[in-house]
Amino acid sequence: MTKQEWPLYEVFIRSRSGLSHRHAGSVHAADDEMALSNARDTYTRRSEGVSIWVVRSDRIIASDPAETSAFFEPAEDKIYRHPTFYEIPDEVENL
Amino acid sequence: MRSTAISAAYATRLGDNALVLGQRMIELVAASPELEEELANANFSLDYIGQARMFYTYAGECEGAGRTEDDFAFLRPEHEYRNLLLVEQPNGHFGDSTVRAVLFESWYLLLLEALTRCADEGLAAIAERAVKEVRYHVRHSSQWLVRLGDGTEESHARVQASLDNLWRFTGEMFAPDDVDEQMHKSLNGPDLAAIEPQWRRNVAAIVAEATLELPGDQWMASGGKQGKHTEHFGFLLAEMQYLQRAYPGAEW
Numbered sequence: 458m459t460k461q462e463w464p465l466y467e468v469f470i471r472s473r474s475g476l477s478h479r480h481a482g483s484v485h486a487a488d489d490e491m492a493l494s495n496a497r498d499t500y501t502r503r504s505e506g507v508s509i510w511v512v513r514s515d516r517i518i519a520s521d522p523a524e525t526s527a528f529f530e531p532a533e534d535k536i537y538r539h540p541t542f543y544e545i546p547d548e549v550e551n552l
Numbered sequence: 553m554r555s556t557a558i559s560a561a562y563a564t565r566l567g568d569n570a571l572v573l574g575q576r577m578i579e580l581v582a583a584s585p586e587l588e589e590e591l592a593n594a595n596f597s598l599d600y601i602g603q604a605r606m607f608y609t610y611a612g613e614c615e616g617a618g619r620t621e622d623d624f625a626f627l628r629p630e631h632e633y634r635n636l637l638l639v640e641q642p643n644g645h646f647g648d649s650t651v652r653a654v655l656f657e658s659w660y661l662l663l664l665e666a667l668t669r670c671a672d673e674g675l676a677a678i679a680e681r682a683v684k685e686v687r688y689h690v691r692h693s694s695q696w697l698v699r700l701g702d703g704t705e706e707s708h709a710r711v712q713a714s715l716d717n718l719w720r721f722t723g724e725m726f727a728p729d730d731v732d733e734q735m736h737k738s739l740n741g742p743d744l745a746a747i748e749p750q751w752r753r754n755v756a757a758i759v760a761e762a763t764l765e766l767p768g769d770q771w772m773a774s775g776g777k778q779g780k781h782t783e784h785f786g787f788l789l790a791e792m793q794y795l796q797r798a799y800p801g802a803e804w
Binding site: 463484485486487488490491494495497498499502 | 591691
């Protein structure tokens with residue numbers, strides 16, 4: 458008998474209020490509730506977070522590595538789109 | 553009984569429940585069915601051992617005889633332990649451990665919630681911390697019961713057998729002895745008679761969701777609170793206490 462693997466879920470953690478969720482890793486789980494539990498027990502054991510999102514990995518629509526040049530290169534030579542011409546005050550964090 | 557003596561006795565028995573269940577769960581380390589469940593189980597057992605430490609330290613303070621948490625955990629013989637028989641039952645298969653967790657934790661959660669309102673501030677403060685951990689444990693174990701009960705034919709039959717087998721250890725949770733009575737009357741502690749119907753409702757709801765049958769009324773085992781344990785308990789203590797018994801005062 459072959460072992461049936463549980464589906465993979467991607468885990469996103471918000472480390473504290475005001476920040477956005479960041480990808481922390483992935484877990485295997487048999488259902489959505491278990492995915493949330495497993496994410497909590499795997500990635501927030503050392504109080505890394507205040508909020509967790511989980512999503513099944515096969516539900517994520519990802520860009521195709523073969524199309525990297527068409528997707529991203531056109532933006533590379535347009536420096537005027539970068540906000541590098543502003544002074545950012547020291548008090549602004551997390552930008 | 554003086555109120556500090558009641559507090560000491562009560563803290564000791566709650567510490568015993570937490571330590572013995574924690575030790576049982578530690579036995580499962582490196583034996584979980586999945587990596588994620590492994591981490592969860594180890595986290596939970598450490599939660600319980602942390603609670604035991606707080607209860608024992610407090611029991612030692614109330615007692616005033618200079619006993620430390622280690623004295624309570626490692627240097628008492630079997631008949632001085634006052635834990636429920638349910639928590640010392642062997643791990644069995646995953647369904648057995650899950651049912652043991654659901655039955656105990658759904659009782660323990662109600663008990664701790666009541667204990668946060670008791671007149672003994674030390675016990676209330678420990679309960680306040682523990683209740684958050686246990687609320688999560690109940691959620692976790694209940695979800696597993698539903699998955700197993702409402703899973704395959706095989707898992708349903710096995711977890712139903714676990715429930716039928718462990719049910720006889722639930723009566724003891726609601727049979728007050730002298731310490732329970734005094735804790736309730738003189739220190740506004742948990743009222744086991746009030747907790748019982750709530751526990752039955754909660755457990756019946758989880759069991760129904762898991763498509764399992766609640767066992768009927770039957771003979772109930774008891775004796776844990778009087779220090780009369782089942783045959784499995786001596787082996788648990790022998791393993792847990794080995795190091796302190798073989799090398800008294802050993803530290804790391």
